[in-house]
Amino acid sequence: MESDLSHIIYIIGTAGSGKSALTMKLSxxxxxxEFNVVRLNLDPGVRQLPYTPDIDARDYVDLDQIAEQxxxxxxxxxxxxxxILVTKIDDIKHEINDFDADYVIVDTVGQMEVFAYxxxxxxxxxxxSTKSVVVHLIDALLAKTPASFVSMVLLGASLKVRFPVPHIxxxxxxxxxxxxEIERIxxxxxxxxxxxxxxxxxxxxxxxx
Amino acid sequence: MESDLSHIIYIIGTAGSGKSALTMKLSxxxxxxEFNVVRLNLDPGVRQLPYTPDIDARDYVDLDQIAEQxxxxxxxxxxxxxxILVTKIDDIKHEINDFDADYVIVDTVGQMEVFAYxxxxxxxxxxxSTKSVVVHLIDALLAKTPASFVSMVLLGASLKVRFPVPHIxxxxxxxxxxxxEIERIxxxxxxxxxxxxxxxxxxxxxxxx
Numbered sequence: 001m002e003s004d005l006s007h008i009i010y011i012i013g014t015a016g017s018g019k020s021a022l023t024m025k026l027s028x029x030x031x032x033x034e035f036n037v038v039r040l041n042l043d044p045g046v047r048q049l050p051y052t053p054d055i056d057a058r059d060y061v062d063l064d065q066i067a068e069q070x071x072x073x074x075x076x077x078x079x080x081x082x083x084i085l086v087t088k089i090d091d092i093k094h095e096i097n098d099f100d101a102d103y104v105i106v107d108t109v110g111q112m113e114v115f116a117y118x119x120x121x122x123x124x125x126x127x128x129s130t131k132s133v134v135v136h137l138i139d140a141l142l143a144k145t146p147a148s149f150v151s152m153v154l155l156g157a158s159l160k161v162r163f164p165v166p167h168i169x170x171x172x173x174x175x176x177x178x179x180x181e182i183e184r185i186x187x188x189x190x191x192x193x194x195x196x197x198x199x200x201x202x203x204x205x206x207x208x209x
Numbered sequence: 210m211e212s213d214l215s216h217i218i219y220i221i222g223t224a225g226s227g228k229s230a231l232t233m234k235l236s237x238x239x240x241x242x243e244f245n246v247v248r249l250n251l252d253p254g255v256r257q258l259p260y261t262p263d264i265d266a267r268d269y270v271d272l273d274q275i276a277e278q279x280x281x282x283x284x285x286x287x288x289x290x291x292x293i294l295v296t297k298i299d300d301i302k303h304e305i306n307d308f309d310a311d312y313v314i315v316d317t318v319g320q321m322e323v324f325a326y327x328x329x330x331x332x333x334x335x336x337x338s339t340k341s342v343v344v345h346l347i348d349a350l351l352a353k354t355p356a357s358f359v360s361m362v363l364l365g366a367s368l369k370v371r372f373p374v375p376h377i378x379x380x381x382x383x384x385x386x387x388x389x390e391i392e393r394i395x396x397x398x399x400x401x402x403x404x405x406x407x408x409x410x411x412x413x414x415x416x417x418x
Contacts, residue, residue: 014322014326014327015284015288015320015322015323015326015327016288016327043284045282045283045284046282046284047280047281047282047285048282063283071256072256073254073255073256073257073319074254074272074283074284074286074287075224075252075254075255075283075287075319075320076256076319077283078283078284079224079225110282110284110285111224111284111320111322111323112322113223113224113320113321113322114224114320117223117224117348117351117360117361117364118223118224118225118351139326142326142327147370147371147373148370148371150367150370151326151367151368151370151371152326152367154363154364154366154367154370155326155363155364155367157363158359158360158361158363158364158367159360161356161357161359161360161363162356162357162360164356
């Protein structure tokens with residue numbers, strides 16, 4: 001049996017939460033620290049990436065061809081392509097092992113649920129390595145109110161149960177909100193402060209209606 | 210100000226959980242019970258539907274044209290199309306009111322997160338009517354183990370916080386699992402039985418590793 005040589009970092013987050021940007025930046029940072037890093041793009045549907053993937057789902061499945069062959073719309077084709085990709089796990093694992101990298105950063109499918117809530121994602125995380133970690137990006141723009149923050153944290157809890165590996169939660173795209181907003185969101189990690197914020201927000205709503 | 214004439218039922222669930230099939234069946238059932246029903250398709254990317262929508266997002270936005278015009282992949286185009294659709298909310302609301310229906314069944318975007326975790330979904334739910342309900346489909350195939358069931362329930366909790374309207378949780382596609390499995394999943398609504406099931410499942414995992 002092949003041993004798991006590399007640590008695998010799965011970047012997960014809702015569409016537009018900055019997965020590809022983090023894959024690029026994190027890999028650059030690890031390169032600079034003289035680690036051997038591999039970037040694996042798992043999105044068969046992506047057109048442009050801010051980095052050049054070392055291993056690419058698009059080399060294994062052709063979304064346009066699948067859409068045409070099976071008469072599928074963009075959603076259906078993406079799901080079919082991801083399901084077909086699962087049959088290539090062994091090949092992808094060999095590619096990973098050939099690189100003998102310290103870290104593999106996996107840029108998962110743009111639409112989170114295709115990776116998170118279909119069997120393919122779990123099969124990847126289970127099969128590729130025993131040394132995996134999930135990085136869950138919470139889009140700061142989607143966590144600005146107490147209720148939406150709670151919604152995102154519950155989504156994160158759902159992902160934690162789904163993938164039985166260590167999780168790191170990251171607030172992404174913080175450059176798009178103010179310092180004050182970042183500070184406020186970070187405070188909500190304290191359940192008491194969150195509860196207060198929710199109460200104030202709810203009172204605001206009642207007044208409005 | 211226009212009054213909200215119709216009750217609006219938003220069918221939400223992960224890709225492939227049976228949203229369009231339920232939209233069809235529920236509308237047929239309501240027709241038979243002599244209610245006036247409108248079916249609203251909110252998915253600009255869907256190719257085939259098992260019913261004929263009375264109001265259709267595809268009449269308001271053209272996904273292929275948006276993809277070409279902005280040079281976007283399927284994910285990006287879907288998100289852009291949904292964002293553009295928000296600017297048509299008033300027109301859609303007028304269409305709804307013209308029907309003077311008892312119920313409007315809204316078949317949301319195939320990829321749940323486009324509707325649930327971007328601002329567009331919340332804008333629709335808030336703007337279209339004050340008499341709305343969310344029906345959250347849990348795909349039975351994705352809830353067969355205690356851990357995946359918990360993951361789905363947490364996802365549902367996240368949706369509940371996101372959309373401040375009444376929620377109904379539905380186990381869908383039960384024809385694809387056995388009677389025994391349905392019974393087992395239903396039992397997990399009892400926290401004590403769920404806790405037992407999780408413990409047994411975890412013990413199984415430890416033995417395997």
